[in-house]
Amino acid sequence: MAEIIKEVPADHPPGWAARVVANKYPIVEISNGKDAAAAHGHHQVIIETPRHDVDLAEASLADLKAVIEAYREREIALGELPGTRAVIPFRNHGRSAGASLAHPHSQVIALGWLPPRLQAVKRRAIAFHRRSGRCLLCDILEEAASSERLIAENKGFAAFIPFAAMAPFETWIVPKRHDSRFSAMNSGEIRDFAALLQGILAALKTALDDPPYNYAIETFLDAGSAASALHWRLRLVPNMAAPAGFELGAGVTVNPSSPEADGAVLRSARRPT
Numbered sequence: 001m002a003e004i005i006k007e008v009p010a011d012h013p014p015g016w017a018a019r020v021v022a023n024k025y026p027i028v029e030i031s032n033g034k035d036a037a038a039a040h041g042h043h044q045v046i047i048e049t050p051r052h053d054v055d056l057a058e059a060s061l062a063d064l065k066a067v068i069e070a071y072r073e074r075e076i077a078l079g080e081l082p083g084t085r086a087v088i089p090f091r092n093h094g095r096s097a098g099a100s101l102a103h104p105h106s107q108v109i110a111l112g113w114l115p116p117r118l119q120a121v122k123r124r125a126i127a128f129h130r131r132s133g134r135c136l137l138c139d140i141l142e143e144a145a146s147s148e149r150l151i152a153e154n155k156g157f158a159a160f161i162p163f164a165a166m167a168p169f170e171t172w173i174v175p176k177r178h179d180s181r182f183s184a185m186n187s188g189e190i191r192d193f194a195a196l197l198q199g200i201l202a203a204l205k206t207a208l209d210d211p212p213y214n215y216a217i218e219t220f221l222d223a224g225s226a227a228s229a230l231h232w233r234l235r236l237v238p239n240m241a242a243p244a245g246f247e248l249g250a251g252v253t254v255n256p257s258s259p260e261a262d263g264a265v266l267r268s269a270r271r272p273t
Helices: 061-079 116-132 136-145 187-208 245-250 259-269
Strands: 004-009 016-022 041-047 086-093 105-111 150-153 157-160 171-175 213-218 233-238
Touching: 004 061, 016 061, 041 061, 061 086, 061 105, 061 187, 116 136, 116 213, 136 150, 136 157, 136 171, 150 187, 150 259, 157 187, 171 187, 187 233, 187 259
Parallel strands: none
Antiparallel strands: 004 016, 016 041, 041 105, 086 105, 086 213, 150 157, 157 171, 171 233, 213 233
């Protein structure tokens, strides 16, 4: 049995709601100071529930909160390790989306460098802030909230299809309170985030017949002087269309779907709350 790194406790058997263990097949290695060729970092698995037959789309709000609390605790703990520059919680759902285990699980990877996507997001956000004095994602959120691409919102968060979605039904969940770091959420925000994520996953399952998907949390550990420009988010991309020849040859993403139509489909599929 894998060594248990951390547990989110529960007041009912078996005594835990979510559990963190080391990944048996990590894509990064803990640095030994000798191997310059290996990618160094930490790769862990978050077991989302003791039950084998419950997916997050069907889980209770308490189950979702435990998963979010595990993400948050991992960002704090791994982010405090010397040399850590990035912590990325993510989830692969469905075999074609990269899920290799049947039991409901997420993963988290900590890196000693800022990966290319986060570098690009950071660079664009800082450039926009320098030009306008505003947060780019705050502006995007404000625009989306009054558009047909809005799927749902609550006190703390909004979920919407981005204007230039890279894939059909790509969905962002964005906090209304500006912060660069996911782990800065308070208990009320954790509940709001869990509730909105639960609703989006259930809507995807209902509307699209349980599609494979990936989501990742884009968060910045040490924003420093760029804190007013950086804003964390969750990006969820269903695996609905494989890249074809033009995408391969041109490096250009083609999305055959309408963001407004996708937003309407997911709004109509949401369960009453």
